[in-house]
Amino acid sequence: MKSAVIVFPGSNCDRDLAVALEQVTGRKPDMVWHRDTDLPDGVDFIGLPGGFSYGDYLRSGAMAARSPIMRAVVDAAHRGMPVIGICNGFQVLTEAGLLPGALMRNAGLNFVCRPVALTVENSQSLFTAAYRSGEEIRVPVAHHDGNFQADDATLDRIEGEGRIAFRYAEQVNGSARGIAGILNGAGNVLGMMPHPERAIEPAHGGSDGRRLFEGLLEAVA
Amino acid sequence: MKARVFVTLKPGVLDPQGKAIHHALEGLGFSGVNDVRAGKLIELDLADGTADGDIEEMCRRLLANTVIENFRIERLENA
Numbered sequence: 001m002k003s004a005v006i007v008f009p010g011s012n013c014d015r016d017l018a019v020a021l022e023q024v025t026g027r028k029p030d031m032v033w034h035r036d037t038d039l040p041d042g043v044d045f046i047g048l049p050g051g052f053s054y055g056d057y058l059r060s061g062a063m064a065a066r067s068p069i070m071r072a073v074v075d076a077a078h079r080g081m082p083v084i085g086i087c088n089g090f091q092v093l094t095e096a097g098l099l100p101g102a103l104m105r106n107a108g109l110n111f112v113c114r115p116v117a118l119t120v121e122n123s124q125s126l127f128t129a130a131y132r133s134g135e136e137i138r139v140p141v142a143h144h145d146g147n148f149q150a151d152d153a154t155l156d157r158i159e160g161e162g163r164i165a166f167r168y169a170e171q172v173n174g175s176a177r178g179i180a181g182i183l184n185g186a187g188n189v190l191g192m193m194p195h196p197e198r199a200i201e202p203a204h205g206g207s208d209g210r211r212l213f214e215g216l217l218e219a220v221a
Numbered sequence: 222m223k224a225r226v227f228v229t230l231k232p233g234v235l236d237p238q239g240k241a242i243h244h245a246l247e248g249l250g251f252s253g254v255n256d257v258r259a260g261k262l263i264e265l266d267l268a269d270g271t272a273d274g275d276i277e278e279m280c281r282r283l284l285a286n287t288v289i290e291n292f293r294i295e296r297l298e299n300a
Contacts, residue, residue, distance in 0.1 A: 059286055066283060095286065102289045105237050149234060149289060174235070 001220045003029040003045040006073065006089075008064045013050035013086065013197065020197035021047065024213035025221075034067040044220055045082050046073055048089030050142070050195060060103060060145040061091030070096055082126050082220060083189045087143055090181070090191035099184055099191045100158065101150030106143070107174025113142040115205065117169035118180050118194060122162045125183055127190045130215030136169055137208035139194040146193040148175040148182075158182055165190055222269050223297040224276055228285045229260035260290075 003021050007014045014031065021029045029047070030040045039046070054063035064070070070092070077083045077098050085093035093099045106112055115138045120131040131137065150158075155176055158164060166181035173193075181192030196209025230236050236258050243257040263284055265276070276294050285292040 058283070062283065062286070094288070100288070102286055104235070104289065107235065107237050109237050109241055147235075147237070174237070 001025045001045055001217050002027060002040075002042050003047060004032045004039055004043045005029045005047045005049055006032050006034065006069055007049070008034045008051070008053035008067065008088075008092075010053045010055055011049045011051035011088070013088075013195065016195070017047050017049045017086065017197045020200045020209070020213055021045075023200060024210065025217050032069060034064065034069050037068045037072060039069075039072050039076060043076075043081075045216065046076060046084075048073070048083070048085040048092050049197075050087030050089060053088055053092065056145070059091075059095065061088060061093075061095040064088070064092045065095035065097075074098060077184070077189050080186065080188050082216065084127060084216075085189075085191040086195055086197065087141075087146075087193055090193055091145060093189060093191040098189050099182055100154050101148055101176075101179075101182070103145050103193070104147040104149050105145055106147050106172075111142075111144045112146070112173055113140075115140045115199075116172050116180075116194065118166045119169045121164045121167050122183070124162070125165060125187050125190065126219045127183075127212055127216055128165055129219055130211035138199070138206050139196055139209050140198045140205075141172060141194045143173070143193055146173040146175065148179040148193075150176060155179075161185065163187075166192055166194065222267050222271065224265045224267055224271075225295040225297065226263040226265065226276070226280055226284050227260060227293045227295070228263065228280075228290050229293075230258060231289055231291050234289050 120135045123133040163183040167178040196212040199206045199209035238259045239257040280292040
């Protein structure tokens with residue numbers, strides 16, 4: 001599996017994501033700068049990393065979502081290429097219109113940085129096939145704007161269509177219906193606030209994030 | 222020509238920042254504040270004759286996230 005990690009000014013989890021992808025897939029991902037207009041040839045997976053792209057100016061992810069490379073990412077997503085957005089990457093995906101809703105300031109106003117319990121809601125997706133539905137996993141979060149909000153009709157729709165991939169199993173940031181990660185309608189785009197790339201080996205304090213990449217590798221390869 | 226864009230959260234969208242400001246005002250002893258909502262003011266310096274439609278398009282495509290925010294444009298013709 002050949003993957004690309006998009007790097008925006010202010011991304012700070014791009015290298016963690018690259019290490020996770022290299023460990024699991026055995027192949028170093030291509031790091032793609034936000035000013036590029038095309039993805040490298042032969043890429044079959046795109047990751048949008050966490051961080052504070054453009055200093056979170058205007059709204060988290062707003063500027064990154066309008067950067068040149070995102071046109072290529074949106075096109076690839078529409079063609080069915082698997083895309084994951086983690087933390088700031090999730091914010092970028094909602095701002096780019098690839099995922100519904102918006103990520104607002106945490107309800108408690110605090111930056112939340114700790115491992116949290118998540119429930120795997122849908123184990124049938126490209127990204128979650130290595131988990132069991134209903135399984136509880138522990139993955140770290142580190143965000144200020146992780147409070148997922150959408151109107152009730154949108155929430156009902158994504159819930160009804162099984163598009164909630166992960167839900168917080170504890171109070172974290174005030175997200176509507178405890179949403180921690182959602183899929184697009186076609187199931188090839190996942191946005192999540194928790195950082196699976198920070199939980200891939202025991203030295204990280206847990207390796208529950210590793211199976212996300214393992215499941216993806218199996219699905220794509 | 223200048224224009225001001227006011228970006229505000231849609232009614233019903235939770236505003237934790239506004240809530241915190243509200244609490245702080247109460248802490249300072251200001252009673253009688255029923256609610257606080259925080260928004261943004263963006264000032265644009267534009268070429269003369271910029272069409273309303275263009276400013277609206279700027280709001281829709283970047284300045285506001287219409288999933289959660291409303292915007293209002295105020296043109297300052299002689300500024």
